[in-house]
Amino acid sequence: MKKLFSALILSLLIPLTATAAEYSDGNGYTSIKTPVRTSDSSKVEVTEIFWYGCPHCYSLEPLVQAWKKDLPNDVDFKYLPAVFGRGWLAHAKAFYVADLLGIEDKIRADLFSAIHVERRNLNSEDALASFFANYDVSEDDFRKQYDSFAVNSRLSQADAKIRAYGARGVPGIIVNGKYLVSAETANGNENIFNVVDFLIEKERQK
Template sequence: MTKLFSALLLSMIVSLSANAAPYSDGNGYTTIKTPVRTNDPSKVEVTEIFWYGCSHCFTLEPITQAWKKNLPEDVDFNYLPAVFGRNWLAHAKAFHVADLLGIADKVHTPLFNAIHIERRNLNSEDTLANFFVDYGVSESEFRKQYNSFAVNSRLSQADAKIRAYGARGVPGLIVNGKYLVSAETAKGNNNIYKVVDFLIEKERQ
């Protein structure tokens, strides 16, 4: 009788373990203390906090691009450049310039490649202006946008959001303004979007 009870108990434990959620707060992701409002409440928002000069962001980029190819209709994805250091500012401004000009998708990956594969020094307004010329943006137009009120406003908004998220490094994925996923919490870049997918489903429910 005791053996039968032990066997049944073991079976229940195994069954519960199999059905347990694979991730939880502190295991895969971190819950943000105060949820941050998203742009569209009808969708699940996924935001990647990044820096073009970050080697980890660079290695995550092809994984991100592959994941985005199968982006569900009820999920919004966007990038958010961080400025955690003085030399991060030029890259953040470059992203916002590209976004304002409608060429963010066109220059995003090439900018990563130029920095990490071609080893180009793209840390200033002058060098970035030359880079953008190759993508059909005149130097004068680039400089106009680079120093515009619109770009500076976006920098301030991004900084406020990142502080609200409690993010302290890159890359970081924010799911619906509620959860922060990093390579550290997910135990590697390859697992980041597994955790993100889990959290998307959690938000749908």
């Protein structure tokens, strides 16, 4: 009877052990050499490094939105626009303009769609000013924000963080300033948030 009970316990523990060992540094995610401080130590911070013009970011976006719907109270999600090329700067500025105006959540899907579905060229200040006009943002208000101290300061801060993370491409998901998850490390976009959830739990246990 004791042997049977021991075997039953062992059979229950095996799946748990396999799940716990499913991801590790280099398998699912990459550990960041020097962890980057998060804005709220009482929460697990998850940050997506992205670019509106990136087709992979566009493909990941529905998964991001679906995952965010059930975001726990102890998880803080943020977006961080990257500037890895000359053509990326306008989009990073557009993100911060929209964020400062409180409309980023309203334009996000439409901006991705305009770039990747409608194939519109939105890589300039003029083109973006026209795009923002659809959301009751006057051209004058847009241009004031576009080259403002607030936007440029946030761009500098974002660049410093991305360098500290060691990120070299998009999309990339940073978990609590300690781990980098990408389609490459997670073996596909569809598995990214499985790894992210694993890392969130890992941080909770600490």
